[in-house]
Amino acid sequence: MNPYFVWNTIYNGILTYLVYLFYIIGIVSLVKIDRSAYTRYSIGKIIKFNVIYLLWIYMYIFRGNEINIQSLFGSLIMFTFMAGFILQKPKVQKDIFDKFVLLFVISLIPGVIYYGLETLGLSLSKGVIYSNNQLQSVMSTDFTDVGYYKLYLGAVMRVSSNTRFSGIYDEAGLVGTICAILLAARKFEFKKNKINCALLFYGILSFSLAFYLMIVAIMILKAIRRGQWKIILIVASVILGIYVLQSLETNNSLINRLQNRFQISSTEISLVNNRTTSKFDEGYSELLNGDISTKLFGFGRGASSENPYLIGSSSYKLTIYNYGYFGFTFIIITILLLYERLYPWTILKQWDKLVLLLVFLLSIYQRPGILFPYYFIVLFGGCAFLNLGNNKVARKGV
Numbered sequence: 001m002n003p004y005f006v007w008n009t010i011y012n013g014i015l016t017y018l019v020y021l022f023y024i025i026g027i028v029s030l031v032k033i034d035r036s037a038y039t040r041y042s043i044g045k046i047i048k049f050n051v052i053y054l055l056w057i058y059m060y061i062f063r064g065n066e067i068n069i070q071s072l073f074g075s076l077i078m079f080t081f082m083a084g085f086i087l088q089k090p091k092v093q094k095d096i097f098d099k100f101v102l103l104f105v106i107s108l109i110p111g112v113i114y115y116g117l118e119t120l121g122l123s124l125s126k127g128v129i130y131s132n133n134q135l136q137s138v139m140s141t142d143f144t145d146v147g148y149y150k151l152y153l154g155a156v157m158r159v160s161s162n163t164r165f166s167g168i169y170d171e172a173g174l175v176g177t178i179c180a181i182l183l184a185a186r187k188f189e190f191k192k193n194k195i196n197c198a199l200l201f202y203g204i205l206s207f208s209l210a211f212y213l214m215i216v217a218i219m220i221l222k223a224i225r226r227g228q229w230k231i232i233l234i235v236a237s238v239i240l241g242i243y244v245l246q247s248l249e250t251n252n253s254l255i256n257r258l259q260n261r262f263q264i265s266s267t268e269i270s271l272v273n274n275r276t277t278s279k280f281d282e283g284y285s286e287l288l289n290g291d292i293s294t295k296l297f298g299f300g301r302g303a304s305s306e307n308p309y310l311i312g313s314s315s316y317k318l319t320i321y322n323y324g325y326f327g328f329t330f331i332i333i334t335i336l337l338l339y340e341r342l343y344p345w346t347i348l349k350q351w352d353k354l355v356l357l358l359v360f361l362l363s364i365y366q367r368p369g370i371l372f373p374y375y376f377i378v379l380f381g382g383c384a385f386l387n388l389g390n391n392k393v394a395r396k397g398v
Contacts, residue, residue: 001169001174001178001372001374002169002170002171002174003107003168003169004129004131004149004151004155004156004168004169004170005168006018006019007129007130007131007132007170008132009129009130009131009132010129019074020073020074020077023077023078023080023081023373024077026081026084026373027077027080027081027084030081030084030085030088030092031084033088033092034088034089034092037087037088037089037092038084038087045087047337048083048086048087048337048338049083049086049087051334051337051338052079052082052083052086052334052338053079053083055079055330055331055334055371056075056076056079058323058327058330059075059301059323059327059371060072060075060076060301062297063297063298063300063301063322063323063324063327064300064301065299065300065301065302065303066302078372078373079371081373082371082373082376085373085376085377085380085381086338086376086380090384090387090388091384091388093377093380093381093384094381094384094385094387094388094389096377096381097185097377097378097381097382097384097385098385100374100377100378100381101182101186101195101199102195104178104182105195105198105199105202107167107168108165108167108168108175108198108202110152110153110154110155110167110168111152111154111155111156111157111165111166111167111168112165112167112201112202112205114152114155114157115155115157115165115205118157123150124152124153125150125151125152125157126151126152126153127150127151128148128149128150128151128159129148129149129151129156130147130148130149131147131148131149131170132147148160149170154168155167155168156168156169156170158172163207164205164206164207164208165202165205165206165207166206167202172206172207172208173206173208173209173210173211173366173367174367175202175203175206175208176202176203176206176207176208176210176211176212177208177210177211177214177363177367178374178378179199179200179202179203179206179211180203180210180211180214180215180218180359180363181214181356181359181360181363181378181379181382182199182378182382183196183199183200183203183215183218184214184218184355184356184359184360184382185356185378185379185381185382185383185385185386186199186382186385187352187386187389188218188219188222200215203215210363210366210367213362214359214362214363216238217358217359217362218355218359219234221351221354221355221358222351222355225351279308279309280309280310280313280315280317282309283307283308283309283310284309284310284317284321286299286307286321287299287320287321287324294324295324295325296324296325296326297323297324297326297327298320298321298322298323298324298327299321299322300322300323301322301323302322303321303322304318304321304322307321314366314367314368315365315366315368316328316364316365316366316368318368319331319368319369331370331371332361332364335360335361335370335379338380339357339379339380339383350386352386353383353386353387356379356382356383356386357379357383360378360379
């Protein structure tokens with residue numbers, strides 16, 4: 001999730017290598033927890049294992065423009081951890097998910113304190129650091145933020161956007177997205193549930209439009225399931241609220257930020273997609289105008305970061321640009337296949353699991369980089385949480 005202490009600008013990036021060490025420790029720990037998960041073979045396990053490594057080969061070797069030892073090693077241990085997690089029994093996945101959620105919530109506590117102090121005009125910042133994240137530091141003329149952050153003990157905050165909460169991470173949008181998916185995994189229940197209340201609070205403070213949209217999606221899906229058609233009235237009220245919000249004239253930076261995320265015309269309300277630049281379509285047209293091979297397999301891993309028109313954007317189209325329509329389809333099918341192999345399509349009768357999957361897929365629209373261990377823990381661990389949380393017998397690994 002790219003916490004600030006593993007940025008290349010902190011201690012010359014030395015701490016980045018700790019991530020590799022943690023993956024290795026994680027792999028060893030998974031084996032020690034339940035060795036039988038890797039020694040007892042079945043058709044299902046073979047399929048899950050092979051599809052993950054086939055995806056790695058496609059992304060990092062077949063479509064790897066610049067193959068180097070560090071990239072191959074780092075990605076290999078990362079995919080090995082994900083494969084190890086997928087092969088584990090649901091109970092182990094749930095335990096890891098529970099620990100991840102707790103650590104995530106705790107990691108954001110210092111940031112909330114600093115955020116509150118900044119709102120009151122008090123700053124305990126130790127200085128300023130720089131992030132190499134292209135979404136924050138870009139050459140596009142659409143973006144004026146050059147990726148600088150105020151540094152605190154246990155948190156960072158963008159210099160030009162201190163109204164958005166991001167904790168130890170470099171993107172408030174990522175915090176909002178993860179909070180929304182975790183809430184879906186934890187059944188969106190708040191009564192006597194302090195962790196879910198904290199996740200909702202963090203998500204609201206992130207001012208992530210993705211968070212708000214996913215929360216609305218969760219509410220609508222749950223209302224449909226329960227036959228609570230009054231949700232239409234709630235949605236109508238939200239739309240009316242947006243009109244009222246846009247009509248306000250104020251110097252309040254928080255309200256102004258929300259106003260900038262919507263466009264209202266005489267015929268529609270539209271969302272302002274700040275994840276792509278005005279030149280994005282021009283850059284993406286290189287793929288659309290390419291030959292059949294380019295459209296199928298893309299320009300290769302990392303190609304989008306070399307295109308000046310695509311730098312600073314975050315869209316599922318970047319995955320297509322890099323890996324082609326075949327690669328993007330391969331990734332989505334892999335996620336669906338692993339989800340199905342873990343919890344067969346009786347999921348259609350298990351609404352909470354279906355909601356989790358749909359919300360996760362919705363997040364890919366603006367955050368296509370899902371092949372990371374934390375996303376696997378959130379999705380598949382979240383599904384194990386739902387499976388065991390409903391007092392049902394968890395289906396053992398197939």
